[in-house]
Amino acid sequence: MLKNAIVGQSGGPSAAINATLAGVIQGVKNGGFANKLYGAKHGIQGILEEDFVDLSAVDEDTLKRIKCSPAMALGSCRVKLPAIEDDLAPYKKIEEIFDKYDIGYFFYIGGNDSMNTVLMLDKYFKSIQKPVVCIGLPKTIDNDLCITDHTPGFGSAAKYLAYTMNEIIADTQIYKIKCVTIVEIMGRNSGWLTLAAALPRVLGGNKPDLVYLPETPFDENEFLSKINPLFEKTDNVIVAVSEGIKFADGSYVSAQKCGSADLFGHAALSGVGKYLEMLVRDKIGCKVRSIELNILQRCAYHIASESDIEESFAVGLSAADTAKKCITGVMNCIIRTGNNPYAVKFEPHPIQGIADAEKYVPLPWCDLENEQSKKEIADYILPLIQGDVEVFTDKNGLPEYFTFL
Amino acid sequence: MLKNAIVGQSGGPSAAINATLAGVIQGVKNGGFANKLYGAKHGIQGILEEDFVDLSAVDEDTLKRIKCSPAMALGSCRVKLPAIEDDLAPYKKIEEIFDKYDIGYFFYIGGNDSMNTVLMLDKYFKSIQKPVVCIGLPKTIDNDLCITDHTPGFGSAAKYLAYTMNEIIADTQIYKIKCVTIVEIMGRNSGWLTLAAALPRVLGGNKPDLVYLPETPFDENEFLSKINPLFEKTDNVIVAVSEGIKFADGSYVSAQKCGSADLFGHAALSGVGKYLEMLVRDKIGCKVRSIELNILQRCAYHIASESDIEESFAVGLSAADTAKKCITGVMNCIIRTGNNPYAVKFEPHPIQGIADAEKYVPLPWCDLENEQSKKEIADYILPLIQGDVEVFTDKNGLPEYFTFL
Numbered sequence: 068m069l070k071n072a073i074v075g076q077s078g079g080p081s082a083a084i085n086a087t088l089a090g091v092i093q094g095v096k097n098g099g100f101a102n103k104l105y106g107a108k109h110g111i112q113g114i115l116e117e118d119f120v121d122l123s124a125v126d127e128d129t130l131k132r133i134k135c136s137p138a139m140a141l142g143s144c145r146v147k148l149p150a151i152e153d154d155l156a157p158y159k160k161i162e163e164i165f166d167k168y169d170i171g172y173f174f175y176i177g178g179n180d181s182m183n184t185v186l187m188l189d190k191y192f193k194s195i196q197k198p199v200v201c202i203g204l205p206k207t208i209d210n211d212l213c214i215t216d217h218t219p220g221f222g223s224a225a226k227y228l229a230y231t232m233n234e235i236i237a238d239t240q241i242y243k244i245k246c247v248t249i250v251e252i253m254g255r256n257s258g259w260l261t262l263a264a265a266l267p268r269v270l271g272g273n274k275p276d277l278v279y280l281p282e283t284p285f286d287e288n289e290f291l292s293k294i295n296p297l298f299e300k301t302d303n304v305i306v307a308v309s310e311g312i313k314f315a316d317g318s319y320v321s322a323q324k325c326g327s328a329d330l331f332g333h334a335a336l337s338g339v340g341k342y343l344e345m346l347v348r349d350k351i352g353c354k355v356r357s358i359e360l361n362i363l364q365r366c367a368y369h370i371a372s373e374s375d376i377e378e379s380f381a382v383g384l385s386a387a388d389t390a391k392k393c394i395t396g397v398m399n400c401i402i403r404t405g406n407n408p409y410a411v412k413f414e415p416h417p418i419q420g421i422a423d424a425e426k427y428v429p430l431p432w433c434d435l436e437n438e439q440s441k442k443e444i445a446d447y448i449l450p451l452i453q454g455d456v457e458v459f460t461d462k463n464g465l466p467e468y469f470t471f472l
Numbered sequence: 473m474l475k476n477a478i479v480g481q482s483g484g485p486s487a488a489i490n491a492t493l494a495g496v497i498q499g500v501k502n503g504g505f506a507n508k509l510y511g512a513k514h515g516i517q518g519i520l521e522e523d524f525v526d527l528s529a530v531d532e533d534t535l536k537r538i539k540c541s542p543a544m545a546l547g548s549c550r551v552k553l554p555a556i557e558d559d560l561a562p563y564k565k566i567e568e569i570f571d572k573y574d575i576g577y578f579f580y581i582g583g584n585d586s587m588n589t590v591l592m593l594d595k596y597f598k599s600i601q602k603p604v605v606c607i608g609l610p611k612t613i614d615n616d617l618c619i620t621d622h623t624p625g626f627g628s629a630a631k632y633l634a635y636t637m638n639e640i641i642a643d644t645q646i647y648k649i650k651c652v653t654i655v656e657i658m659g660r661n662s663g664w665l666t667l668a669a670a671l672p673r674v675l676g677g678n679k680p681d682l683v684y685l686p687e688t689p690f691d692e693n694e695f696l697s698k699i700n701p702l703f704e705k706t707d708n709v710i711v712a713v714s715e716g717i718k719f720a721d722g723s724y725v726s727a728q729k730c731g732s733a734d735l736f737g738h739a740a741l742s743g744v745g746k747y748l749e750m751l752v753r754d755k756i757g758c759k760v761r762s763i764e765l766n767i768l769q770r771c772a773y774h775i776a777s778e779s780d781i782e783e784s785f786a787v788g789l790s791a792a793d794t795a796k797k798c799i800t801g802v803m804n805c806i807i808r809t810g811n812n813p814y815a816v817k818f819e820p821h822p823i824q825g826i827a828d829a830e831k832y833v834p835l836p837w838c839d840l841e842n843e844q845s846k847k848e849i850a851d852y853i854l855p856l857i858q859g860d861v862e863v864f865t866d867k868n869g870l871p872e873y874f875t876f877l
Contacts, residue, residue: 109646138643142646231768234771236873237541243514243517270866356767363639363765366640369635369775445868452869463671466635
C-alpha cells in the first residue's frame with residue numbers, strides 16, 4: 068500500500084504560492100507514488116490540529132482556480148517549531164499524526180522560517196529512522212532565499228511594482244509644482260523589490276530619481292542635499308525606498324518616532340515613507356507625499372507575471388518528482404541555465420545552508436549610475452515579469468479567487 | 473476661414489481623462505468645423521502662457537496611445553480664475569490670446585472647479601458678445617458631478633477598488649489571528665468610491681464588514697462596539713472608509729491629531745485610516761493594519777474599465793458635436809437610458825447648476841443591510857466597470873504611457 072502525502076503553506080502570502088500548491092497537487096497525482104494528498108490548513112498549526120482537506124479529490128477546474136488565486140488557499144500560520152533539543156513534544160505529536168494518517172511525504176511551501184521547519188522535521192525523522200520525505204518549496208516576494216535563482220512570487224510582485232511605478236510617474240508629472248513623491252516598498256533586509264520598482268530608471272528612464280535599498284546605509288543629510296539640485300532638472304522628484312533601510316549605526320530609519328507620542332500616548336513608529344515625508348516637508352518645505360504600497364504588492368494577482376506563475380507551478384511539479392525519488396531535506400530551487408534565451412531548470416538542493424541565510428542585492432547593483440549594473444539588473448529581473456495571467460471572474464466581472472478556508 | 477479650437481485638462485488625474493482628450497481630437501477632426509486644434513499645456517495656465525501643442529497633427533497611432541494612458545497628456549493645473557467682477561485682467565488676457573490664435577472653440581476637461589472656469593469664460597465672452605463656444609467635459613474619479621449619470625474616470629477607479637478589495641480579502645483571510653484591516657479610500661465629500669470598494673459585500677459577500685461614507689456622521693464608539701461582535705463570526709474584519717468621513721459635529725475624522733506633535737514639532741494630521749488604526753490598537757488591542765490606497769486608485773490604467781474608457785472617449789466626441797452646433801456654456805453629460813441592457817446617450821446640459829453642486833450617495837444606499845439598496849447599487853455601478861483595456865507596452869513588457877509634457 069502506498070503512503071500518503073501532505074502539503075502546507077506558511078509565512079506571508081504572495082500571488083504565486085497557490086500556483087506552487089497546484090503544482091504539488093498535479094505532480095503527486097501524476098507521480099503515482101502516493102495514495103492520498105492531504106492539505107493541512109494553516110500549515111504546521113493545521114497538522115497539529117489535524118485540520119486537513121483531501122486534495123486528491125480536487126478536479127481539473129478547481130486545480131486551475133487554485134493556480135490562479137493569490138494568497139494561500141490552505142491558509143497560513145506563523146508557528147515556529149522549537150529546537151529539537153529544547154522541546155521534543157511537538158515533533159512526537161507530528162510523528163503520531165503522520166502515523167495515524169500514514170504520511171510518508173511532507174511538502175512545505177514558504178520562506179526562510181518555513182524552510183527551517185522542513186529542516187528540523189527532516190532531522191527529527193532521520194533521527195528516529197522513520198522514512199518521511201521532507202521537501203521545502205520556496206516562496207517569498209522578498210526574493211531573499213539563497214541557491215534558488217529567484218523565488219516564486221517575486222516576479223509577480225516585481226511586475227506589480229514596475230507597472231505601479233510607471234503609473235505613479237504618469238500621475239505625478241502633470242503639475243508645474245515642485246513635489247517629492249516617496250514610494251515605500253516591502254523588503255526588511257533586502258532591496259530586491261525596490262530594485263524592481265526602479266526598473267523604469269534601470270531601463271533608461273530618469274525615474275525614480277532616488278533609490279534606497281537596505282543593503283547600503285542611509286544618510287539623511289545626503290538624501291536631503293540631493294532634492295534641490297534635482298528640482299533644477301524636474302518638478303517631480305520620485306523616491307523609491309525599501310521599508311528596511313538603516314542608518315550607518317544599523318538602526319532602522321522606520322524606527323524613528325513620529326512625534327513624542329501618538330494619540331494615546333504611545334511612542335509611534337512612523338514607517339520609513341512617512342518619516343522621509345516629514346523630513347522633506349520640514350527641511351525642504353516643498354509639496355511632498357508618501358505612498359506605502361503595503362500588501363497590494365503581494366496580493367495583486369490581476370497583474371501577476373505569467374512567467375512567475377508558470378515557474379511557481381513547475382516548482383510544485385518538480386518537488387513531487389523529488390519526493391518520488393525519496394530525496395529528503397531539500398528545497399526545490401529554480402536554477403537559471405541561460406539568459407539568451409532565458410531558461411531555467413528545477414532541482415532539489417539541501418535545505419541546510421538555505422534556511423538560515425538571506426540573499427541580498429549585490430552591492431554593485433545598488434548603484435544605478437553604473438550602466439553595467441543596470442544591464443545586469445535588467446537581464447536578471449525582466450524575464451521574471453513577462454506575460455499576463457488568466458483571472459477567473461464571476462458573472463459580475465469581478466475576480467473569483469479560490470480558497471479552502 | 474474656419475476658426476481654431478483649443479482644449480485643456482485640469483484638476484486631479486484619472487485613468488480616463490486622456491480618453492476624453494482623444495475623443496475631442498477625433499471629434500474635432502471628424503466635425504470639420506474648426507481649422508486647427510491646439511492643446512494647452514497645464515490647462516488655463518498654458519493658455520495664459522501660450523504653451524500650446526498642435527493636436528491637429530496627431531496621427532492615428534498616437535491618438536490610440538493618448539486614449540490608453542492615465543493622468544493628463546497635456547498636464548494639469550490648479551489655477552482658478554477670479555470672479556469677473558473682482559478682476560477682469562485674466563479674462564482680457566485670455567481674450568487677447570484667443571484673438572491671436574483665432575480661437576472660436578474652447579474645451580475644458582475637469583471636475584467642479586474646472587467647470588466653474590468654463591462657466592465664467594462663457595459668461596465673459598457672452599458679455600463682450602464674442603462668439604467663443606465654451607464647453608466643459610466632466611472628469612473626476614469622485615463621481616460627484618451632477619446631471620451626468622456618472623463621471624468619466626469613476627468606472628476605472630471603481631473597478632480598481634472592487635478588484636483590490638477582493639485581493640485584500642484573499643490576502644487577509646489566511647491567518648487564524650484576529651485582525652482588523654482598514655482600507656482608506658479617496659472621497660472628500662462623497663462616498664462613491666468607497667461604495668465601489670464595498671462591491672464584494674454589495675454582491676452578496678460578507679466583506680468589507682464595515683463601510684463608512686462621508687454622507688453619514690461617523691460615531692467612534694459605535695464603530696468600536698462593532699469589532700468584538702464581528703470577531704465572533706470572523707478573524708478577519710475589514711473596514712472600508714472614505715478619507716472624508718466626519719463626526720456628528722461636522723469635523724473631519726482625518727483632522728484628528730497624530731500625537732501632540734510630529735517629529736519637527738508640527739501638529740500632524742493622521743489620515744483617517746491611521747487614526748482608526750490607532751483607535752483599534754488602543755481600545756480593542758488586536759492586530760490592526762491600515763492601507764491607504766492613495767493615488768493608485770486613480771492612476772492604475774492597467775486595470776481600467778473598458779466601458780469607462782470608451783464612454784470617456786465618446787464624451788469627447790459628443791463635445792465636438794456640440795461645438796459644431798455652436799452650443800455654449802454647457803457640459804456634455806452621460807445620460808443613462810436603460811439598465812437592461814445598459815445604455816447611455818451623451819448630451820450637453822447647462823453648466824450653471826453643475827459647477828457649484830456636488831452629487832452625494834443617496835442615503836438609502838449608505839445602508840448595506842438593505843437588500844433593495846444593494847440591488848440598486850449593483851445596477852448602478854456594475855455596468856461602469858466592465859471589460860479590460862489595451863495597455864501599450866514597450867519591448868521590455870512594461871507599460872508605455874503617452875504624454876506631451
